[in-house]
Amino acid sequence: MARKTVSGPVRNKERTKEKLLKSVGKIISTKGFHSLKITNIARTASVDKKLIYNYFGSVENLINQYLRNLDFGSSMNSSEYKEEGLKDNGKTLSKNLLKEMYSAVSANPELQKIIVWELYEYNDILRELCDHRERLGDEMFQKFMHPYFEENHKKYRAILALLISSTYYLNIHADSNGSKFCGLDIHDKDDREVMACVIDDVIDFAYEKYGLK
Known part of the structure; x- marks a missing residue:
């Protein structure tokens, strides 16, 4: 027994x-x-x-x-994301990751505070978290995006950097004082949908402009 x-x-x-x-x-x-x-x-x-x-x-x-x-970036090595990255050289994956990140930062005040903490104070634990996030992101980029952009890969990295940093800032700005930014209310559903559409447009532009012809 x-x-x-x-x-x-x-x-x-x-x-x-x-x-x-x-x-x-x-x-x-x-x-x-x-x-x-x-x-x-x-x-x-x-x-x-x-x-x-x-x-x-x-x-x-x-x-x-x-x-x-808590960190959104630490989920980037999931099998779901890896399968999605194979579909179209990471284009759909890029769009979905950015929009999910946008929603995650908006919905989680603790995550916002951690991002702010990263900005104003050096901390060994936070540095390790940032390095871990960078490693995961770079592994994904090297596998799915880099082969498509080749010599233009840094231009696409720059676009991702701008989109990710603006995702952090816009959400923290909106929650800290509730004001609009460039006439957009980040808490408004319609304005958030506009932001999501623009993320798609920017990624489409980058793949058309800088990717393999």
Whole structure:
């Protein structure tokens, strides 16, 4: 007769890890990044701080795991995106990634705060997150886009850089003071749809202008 697997401790461990990860987000939202101390995280999660070391090794690893879970770029190596990239040299993939990123930043105040944190302060954990994001993005670019653009690949990279950075700025600007930008209300559904259409247009232009003839 097969022995039953005792799953209680495993479930408890996973629940505790999830509580700790959520506590990191709660502290970022309510108290700011400088309050991400081990005592504050443990108190917010209502667990012994020793469990942070037991389950994550260090508070830095815990924060890093939270950031990677939240960071949109860290999902770029999914099989779904890889399959999509094969269809048309990454054109549809580029459009969908940018529009999904636009929605993700808009919907998540914690992600916005992390982006701002990246801008105004050097931090080893954030640098590692940025480097991780860059590696994933470059792997995707090298596989799907670079062969199509060849000597013009940096021009397409520049277009992506402009679109991604504007995605960050427009959403953070809209949520920080609620004002319009160039006459567009980023919170308005119709204006957001216009932005999505323009993203498609810019990508189409780049593939036509700089891609293989």
